[in-house]
Amino acid sequence: MGRAPCCDKNNVKKGPWSPEEDAKLKSYIEQHGTAGNWIALPQKIGLKRCGKSCRLRWLNYLRPNIKHGGFSEEEDNLILSFYISIGSRWSIIAAQLPGRTDNDIKNYWNTKLKKKLFGKQRKNFRGKIQKQGSRKLGREMSNSMVYDHNNTIINTNPSWLDQLQILQPIPYSNQERVNNDHVSIRKLLIKLGGKFSNDDDDNEINIGVPNPQYDPPMDNSLMHPMYHNSINLMSSSAMDVINMTHSPFTNTQYDMDGKAACWTDIETRKLGERMELNTPIVLAVNDGCNLVGEFEHMMYTINSQNLDGLEMLYEDMLINKPVTTTLGRSSEWEDMNNLVFPLAPLVVSNNEDHQHGTLLQEGALDKLRYTGDE
DNA sequence: AACTCCGACAACCGCGAAGTT
DNA sequence: CAACTTCGCGGTTGTCGGAGT
Numbered sequence: 128m129g130r131a132p133c134c135d136k137n138n139v140k141k142g143p144w145s146p147e148e149d150a151k152l153k154s155y156i157e158q159h160g161t162a163g164n165w166i167a168l169p170q171k172i173g174l175k176r177c178g179k180s181c182r183l184r185w186l187n188y189l190r191p192n193i194k195h196g197g198f199s200e201e202e203d204n205l206i207l208s209f210y211i212s213i214g215s216r217w218s219i220i221a222a223q224l225p226g227r228t229d230n231d232i233k234n235y236w237n238t239k240l241k242k243k244l245f246g247k248q249r250k251n252f253r254g255k256i257q258k259q260g261s262r263k264l265g266r267e268m269s270n271s272m273v274y275d276h277n278n279t280i281i282n283t284n285p286s287w288l289d290q291l292q293i294l295q296p297i298p299y300s301n302q303e304r305v306n307n308d309h310v311s312i313r314k315l316l317i318k319l320g321g322k323f324s325n326d327d328d329d330n331e332i333n334i335g336v337p338n339p340q341y342d343p344p345m346d347n348s349l350m351h352p353m354y355h356n357s358i359n360l361m362s363s364s365a366m367d368v369i370n371m372t373h374s375p376f377t378n379t380q381y382d383m384d385g386k387a388a389c390w391t392d393i394e395t396r397k398l399g400e401r402m403e404l405n406t407p408i409v410l411a412v413n414d415g416c417n418l419v420g421e422f423e424h425m426m427y428t429i430n431s432q433n434l435d436g437l438e439m440l441y442e443d444m445l446i447n448k449p450v451t452t453t454l455g456r457s458s459e460w461e462d463m464n465n466l467v468f469p470l471a472p473l474v475v476s477n478n479e480d481h482q483h484g485t486l487l488q489e490g491a492l493d494k495l496r497y498t499g500d501e
Numbered sequence: 502a503a504c505t506c507c508g509a510c511a512a513c514c515g516c517g518a519a520g521t522t
Numbered sequence: 523c524a525a526c527t528t529c530g531c532g533g534t535t536g537t538c539g540g541a542g543t
Contacts, residue, residue, distance in 0.1 A: 143511070143537080166528065182529080183512065195510095218531060233532070234510055 140175045144184055148174060152181055153189045161185075187228045194226035198235055206232060206240055 155172045162168070166178035174181065187193070198206075202224055209220045217229035217236075224232065 141513075164528075177513090179514090179529085180512075186530095187511075215532065229531070230511080237533095238509055 138175065139177050139180075141180075144188075148176065149184070149189060152185060156185055156189075183230075187230045192226050193228060195231065198239075202227070203240060203243070206236060210236065210240075 151172050151174055155168070161182075164178075165182040168174075169176045169178055169181050176184075205224060206220060209216075209223065213219060215233075215236075217233045221227050221229040221232050
């Protein structure tokens with residue numbers, strides 16, 4: 128049995144479109160539109176093409192105001208950040224980038240951005256690919272990346288890549304702009320099944336809602352300004368992580384100002400880490416099942432100058448550049464701070480033994496210690 | 502010059518969602 | 523409300539051209 132074919136495959140042309148076909152399709156749609164039926168369209172205009180193929184050709188190539196190639200740094204950052212936030216929902220990402228198509232962004236991600244993110248790490252693995260000269264292996268590598276239900280990467284093979292995802296509060300300077308973006312993103316995420324802290328029904332999955340177990344009281348006067356009007360975009364997989372029993376922030380206390388002090392089990396056991404914050408910091412670590420272990424691993428590898436797998440995230444901005452050791456500032460981080468949804472590590476250590484190589488995002492402490500005085 | 506490899510991108514395919522009857 | 527059709531999405535594959543050997 129199986130599914131009925133959408134068109135007569137024997138009577139349909141495949142492969143690249145000729146200029147004549149393009150012209151036919153374009154002029155017809157410009158004059159008549161699609162009439163809401165792509166399947167019937169090719170017959171109407173005498174094209175031996177599948178309706179789906181026509182649709183794809185129009186949407187990805189012939190449609191007006193389509194931009195091809197030449198992605199800007201800002202677009203790169205947006206794609207990266209959205210990918211980390213919502214995974215491979217290319218159509219949603221494309222909707223945030225005027226003139227870009229989902230296919231374009233997907234291709235761009237697969238051929239360039241993914242490498243930009245992952246390409247500099249795991250030299251051994253890269254060497255293996257080059258030695259074997261195998262495209263197939265490259266595809267297998269990307270296939271080996273396992274995604275959770277939200278399409279966020281969960282790499283099940285920690286030996287080749289430690290994938291660290293961090294979403295964090297948006298810098299004040301970008302609030303207005305980001306708020307606008309968030310309105311549309313919010314709608315889209317609601318469509319995807321998420322909800323927000325000011326929604327009525329508490330029985331559904333939350334996206335971007337601080338976990339009451341770990342987060343400060345929801346008193347607006349005490350909240351960081353970013354929470355007043357904007358959402359804290361966070362993938363549900365990230366929420367899963369913070370909801371896990373073994374969240375890195377296993378201890379939370381609130382003082383009279385509503386300021387929360389969160390720290391980890393690691394503090395009491397080994398590292399003496401302590402962070403003060405009044406907004407949630409989300410750490411989503413690669414293997415999706417042993418967060419504390421991964422967190423510890425991250426700390427130790429950083430401290431031992433062996434950024435095994437993390438360098439893909441930090442190499443450009445960190446390695447071989449001055450490393451902020453404790454509460455100081457770093458111009459590299461400032462650059463990162465100016466991204467719309469900054470992707471940056473935040474590991475705060477007050478333990479002298481672990482200060483060398485500690486990563487601290489510029490301005491992070493200001494945000495963490497914000498108490499509503501601004 | 503010939504061959505191989507690889508990156509880039511267009512296009513295809515299958516599936517689930519949404520819409521219609 | 524089930525059955526059917528169409529749309530839209532994301533993953534994958536095919537093709538082409540340039541770089542490297």
